[in-house]
Amino acid sequence: MMLEIKNLHVKIVEDETEIIRGLDLSIKAGEVAAIMGPNGSGKSTLSYVLAGRDKYEVTEGSVTFNGENILDMSPDERAVSGIFLAFQYPMEIPGVATMNFLKAAMNSQRKARGQAELLTPEFIRLVKQSAGDLGVSMDILKRALNVGFSGGEKKRAEILQMALLEPNLCILDETDSGLDIDALKIVAEGVNALRDKDRAFLVITHYQRLLEYIVPDTVHVLYDGRIIQSGDKELALHLEKNGYADVIASAA
Amino acid sequence: MKTPVKHTIGEEALLGLLQKAGPQASQTLKSINERGLPTRRVEAWHYTDLRNLLKNYPDVGxxxxxxxxxxxxxxxxxxxxxxxxxxxxxxxxxxxxxxxxxxxxxxxxxxxxxxxxxxxxxxxxxxxxxxxxxxxxxxxxxxxxxxxxxxxxxxxxxxxxxxxxxxxxxxxxxxxxxxxxxxxxxxxxxxxxxxxxxxxxxxxxxxxxxxxxxxxxxxxxxxxxxxxxxxxxxxxxxxxxxxxxxxxxxxxxxxxxxxxxxxxxxxxxxxxxxxxxxxxxxxxxxxxxxxxxxxxxxxxxxxxxxxxxxxxxxxxxxxxxxxxxxxxxxxxxxxxxxxxxxxxxxxxxxxxxxxxxxxxEDQLFYLMARGIPEKQSRELLITAFVAEVFESLEVEQIGEVLNERIDNWLSNNG
Known part of the structure; x- marks a missing residue:
């Protein structure tokens, strides 16, 4: 298994609220796993916990990635090990030029893995290529990171980062929210282009719509901090048609 | 009659230099001799208590x-x-x-x-x-x-x-x-x-x-x-x-x-x-x-x-x-x-x-989640915070010089 989550319990550090309550999930290399669930079920919390946000505390359970326990690793160490979170709300950082940020991220990871750092011409070439594929204009990359980007541009910039950093596990946290249908198609194409037998995806979404374009191998329903049902893409269609109520009722 | 101030070591050293400086120093000498250097009771120096902060005044170079x-x-x-x-x-x-x-x-x-x-x-x-x-x-x-x-x-x-x-x-x-x-x-x-x-x-x-x-x-x-x-x-x-x-x-x-x-x-x-x-x-x-x-x-x-x-x-x-x-x-x-x-x-x-x-913290997490180590992420954010002031300077070279100072300072103090 690439990612193995066992009996995970997570609470918010500040107010001790338990959000994840005994979650089990396994994802194989090459698999696209979708997580669906109503608001407040813990979807975004799960993505933050995997990426290492310190305002959540793991009180029980384990998470291993390629056999390694990641819970003691800092966010940058997790990134270096191959985990990437495409944020639901990418941060705007005034004063940090997007290109400088991209270069710092790529070279930090390369350095940590003992690879040679990219020289500027090679870096520019890689960015131009990926930006072209994703329809991201080089003009917006001259701006400060995510500042003045439209909602769609922010999401595309996340996928651009993902393409450049070439992670093994890509977590997409509601990447479809705020996207019109054209932007959604571009983003999905970007994701599909990265599908690979050595790379897994954890796609978190409210709606089945995204899964028409990024077709999942497995679908899991998250409710009240636990996976209450798992299936294939048919499960997503069922949820779209009938809502969550009967799945929740049959799990109770 | 005001009580004359008891001079600090810094004031003593300064007064010594003023005495050697000759006529140009007479007004300064009189003023510092009588009142001492400003303390926080002087409004213009309220946050910089010069009298207590100035520990020495070395000889003229x-x-x-x-x-x-x-x-x-x-x-x-x-x-x-x-x-x-x-x-x-x-x-x-x-x-x-x-x-x-x-x-x-x-x-x-x-x-x-x-x-x-x-x-x-x-x-x-x-x-x-x-x-x-x-x-x-x-x-x-x-x-x-x-x-x-x-x-x-x-x-x-x-x-x-x-x-x-x-x-x-x-x-x-x-x-x-x-x-x-x-x-x-x-x-x-x-x-x-x-x-x-x-x-x-x-x-x-x-x-x-x-x-x-x-x-x-x-x-x-x-x-x-x-x-x-x-x-x-x-x-x-x-x-x-x-x-x-x-x-x-x-x-x-x-x-x-x-x-x-x-x-x-x-x-x-x-x-x-x-x-x-x-x-x-x-x-x-x-x-x-x-x-x-x-x-x-x-x-x-x-x-x-x-x-x-x-x-x-x-x-x-x-x-x-x-x-x-x-x-x-x-x-x-x-x-x-x-x-x-x-x-x-x-x-x-x-x-x-x-x-x-x-x-x-959210910005810091975002940078770290991309693999940038904490120290470097902090430096990026601090630089961003201050460098904005020197952005869009017409004299571009000056901006570069100032940014270099900021980088040096951060590598020593970050």
Missing amino acids: SSNEATAKTAMATCKIGLPGITLPIINGGYHPELATTLPQKILVASQCQTQDWGEIAKDDAIGLMNMGLASDGLTIIVNENALIEDRICLSHIMTDTKSAATRHRVKIGAGASLTLMERHLTANRVAAVTNTVCDLEVGDRSIVTWVIDQQMCDLATRFGQLNVNLGANAELTILILNSGGKLVRQEINVEVTGEGSELNIRGVNLIGEGAHIDVTTRLDLRVPDTVSNEIFRNVVVGNGHGVFQGLINVASIAQKTDARMACNSLLLSDASEFSAKPELEIFADDVQCAHGATVSDID
């Missing part, structure tokens, strides 16, 4: 051509432009870059025409008593000087120096001047520099104060400006060193239609006390002024900003803004901000604001 050459080589003065070296308080014309014909520079000890010095103007008083050299720089009308002129002050030892410069910029001229203040490593030098700047009508001037002394040094600086009509003046201040620093900026705006921009960055390290005090006197209608300061404080550093804007009753249509934003990076770090508006005109726009914050 000196230099010859050989020490000056060494100093310039070790302190890496080699910036492009015109360098006027002032080593341990003495100007070295033999080492200066040749000047364009449109600029006249004369070195002289100025002991006359001090004008009136206010009781609480400790920097002016000390300078009057101790100034041993200074430059008079006169720039011709309509002169367009492309090379930046750099007054490079270097201290090589634990000595003191006081200099007073006068700069007169003719109408319609355009140029960049830079005051640099450096020391050798680990010298507890004390310097005092007063610059009187007259900006002629329609001229476009950038004045940079780049202070990067070692963390034992003390600096008192004062820039007194008279701004003419339709002139544009940008003052950039970067404090990235020093143990005790007080930089005063006094601008008298006497020309209608003028535009004043003051942008400052104070990087305040462990054990440092850095105070920037500005006073704008807006005396005529239709002027624009903008002040922005960004401060970063680490360890037990203490920063101070006092900004006074005085708008005279005839100065209608004034547009004056002032902002002071500070990042406090430790529990022991401290910043005191005191913006003040004194407005006697009724048709003006004036605004001021002060904020204090820490690194934004």
Whole structure:
């Protein structure tokens, strides 16, 4: 298994609220796993916990990635090990030029893995290529990171980062929210282009719509901090048609 | 009868030097002898208790051509432009870059025409008593000087120096001047520099104060400006060193239609006390002024900003803004901000604001989640916070020099 989550319990550090309550999930290399669930079920919390946000505390359970326990690793160490979170709300950082940020991220990871750092011409070439594929204009990359980007541009910039950093596990946290249908198609194409037998995806979404374009191998329903049902893409269609109520009722 | 003050060790040392300085020091000597240096009870010095903070005042320094050459080589003065070296308080014309014909520079000890010095103007008083050299720089009308002129002050030892410069910029001229203040490593030098700047009508001037002394040094600086009509003046201040620093900026705006921009960055390290005090006197209608300061404080550093804007009753249509934003990076770090508006005109726009914050945890997480280590992520965010002040500078090179200082400071203090 690439990612193995066992009996995970997570609470918010500040107010001790338990959000994840005994979650089990396994994802194989090459698999696209979708997580669906109503608001407040813990979807975004799960993505933050995997990426290492310190305002959540793991009180029980384990998470291993390629056999390694990641819970003691800092966010940058997790990134270096191959985990990437495409944020639901990418941060705007005034004063940090997007290109400088991209270069710092790529070279930090390369350095940590003992690879040679990219020289500027090679870096520019890689960015131009990926930006072209994703329809991201080089003009917006001259701006400060995510500042003045439209909602769609922010999401595309996340996928651009993902393409450049070439992670093994890509977590997409509601990447479809705020996207019109054209932007959604571009983003999905970007994701599909990265599908690979050595790379897994954890796609978190409210709606089945995204899964028409990024077709999942497995679908899991998250409710009240636990996976209450798992299936294939048919499960997503069922949820779209009938809502969550009967799945929740049959799990109770 | 007032009880005479009991002098501190710093005051004793200062009084000793003033006694040796001769007649030019008599007023200063009398004042400091009777009242001592200002304490927090003097309003202008409320956040910088000079009497307690000034621990010593070393003997007056000196230099010859050989020490000056060494100093310039070790302190890496080699910036492009015109360098006027002032080593341990003495100007070295033999080492200066040749000047364009449109600029006249004369070195002289100025002991006359001090004008009136206010009781609480400790920097002016000390300078009057101790100034041993200074430059008079006169720039011709309509002169367009492309090379930046750099007054490079270097201290090589634990000595003191006081200099007073006068700069007169003719109408319609355009140029960049830079005051640099450096020391050798680990010298507890004390310097005092007063610059009187007259900006002629329609001229476009950038004045940079780049202070990067070692963390034992003390600096008192004062820039007194008279701004003419339709002139544009940008003052950039970067404090990235020093143990005790007080930089005063006094601008008298006497020309209608003028535009004043003051942008400052104070990087305040462990054990440092850095105070920037500005006073704008807006005396005529239709002027624009903008002040922005960004401060970063680490360890037990203490920063101070006092900004006074005085708008005279005839100065209608004034547009004056002032902002002071500070990042406090430790529990022991401290910043005191005191913006003040004194407005006697009724048709003006004036605004001021002060904020204090820490690194934004969400931004930090975002950068780290991309694999950038914590230290480097913090540095990126701190640089972003301060570098904004120097963004979109017309003199791009200056921005680069200042950004390099910021990087150096962060690698030592981050």
